[in-house]
Amino acid sequence: MRKLSIVLAITGGIILLVGVSLFLLGFFKPKLAGISITTTPAATVFIDNVQVGRTPYEGTSQPGEVTVKLVPESADIPLSPYETKVVLSSGIKTVIKREFAETEEKSSGEIISFEKVGGSEASLAVISIPDSAQVAVDGVSRGFAPVKVSSINPTEHQVVVSRPGYGPRSISIKALAGFKLTLFVKLAPDGANPSPTPAPIEIEEKATFIQILSTPTGFLRVRSEPGSGGVELAQVKPSEEFPFIEDDKATGWFKIEYQKGKQGWVSNQYSKKVEKTTSAATPSPSPSPTPKPAP
Structure with a gap:
């Protein structure tokens, strides 16, 4: 009887130890990172050379750097595919938008990504291709890209990136406290895309x-x-x-x-x-x- 009690105690201890270990592993495991991809027209999505679906695409992945490749689906004219590297942050969604054209130069889009910097403030960095594009945040000019706004309210904002000879892009973003939001914008020459060119800024x-x-x-x-x-x-x-x-x-x-x-x-x-x-x-x-x- 005593031996049985000892065996049961040891077995119970092992089960408890395994349960606690599994709980701690799950508790300390970093949150998955989100990624959202939309394109015009639709495209096949590859992440780290693995086909994961087609746009519009919503998915999750382990935090870290990944390679995203988008292959447009077009029966009319051949369109230029797109490939880029992005760093996915735990618990944060990275957004990729792309409008395909016959060449990379004529294509346009943006990437919204986040980098944890700590503290309670939010910041914004805007990069453009071509560079020296005018950057306006909520209707107020912030200079020419590349530009950094060291402190910005952690809320929703409207960013307009424009340059003469190129179609402007208007992007809705949401800044987060403790994170630097990086907005990468690719402008297309006027008339490069079949979609209508966005209207210019109405205010000076x-x-x-x-x-x-x-x-x-x-x-x-x-x-x-x-x-x-x-x-x-x-x-x-x-x-x-x-x-x-x-x-x-x-x-x-x-x-x-x-x-x-x-x-x-x-x-x-x-x-x-x-x-x-x-x-x-x-x-x-x-x-x-x-x-x-x-x-």
Whole structure:
């Protein structure tokens, strides 16, 4: 009888241990990541070279980087397939939208992805192809892509990305506290897609520029970091104006795009913000009229 009791106790202990282990494994297992894909026209969806369905597609996957390939279904004309890598975040849905055309250049779309950064604030980064596209958030100009909005309300927003000669795209996003939302937008040349071109922004937008003021040296240094300790990247001259990117709360310095694709910081003691009204007909600053720094 005593041996039976010992056997039952050991068996019960093993069952309890296995149950607790399974519970802990399930409890600490990271949440799956979501992915949503819509295309025009419909397309076959491959994730990491495995066919998973066709668009519109909604699915889940383990968090991490995956390769997404979309092969359009068209009986009329051959359309260019699309392939990209995206990083899926636990408990967050990544959104891919694509409008196919005969070539990659004529195709358009966007990708909305998230990166956990911690804290209670939400931020937004917008990247465009081609670059230097005008970015407006809730009707307010935020400069030219690539652009970062360091603090944005964790709620729904409307982002419009436009550039002369290209069809603008209007995207609805929802920023999340503790995450950086990255919006990658591919614009298509006007008339490239069979679908109607979205209407331009009906309201005038104000773009923010940084104007260089007079300095004792006749120029102002552009540095890699805010403050005099940053590495000198270039020199800009008084009266020149550059697209405003963001400001540093600690020093008050301004971040500018001093050359196409190049950004740096300038002292707010010798520069100031200026607002300029822009419209769809206003030329983009790339490659001109953005002034180039003095050698």
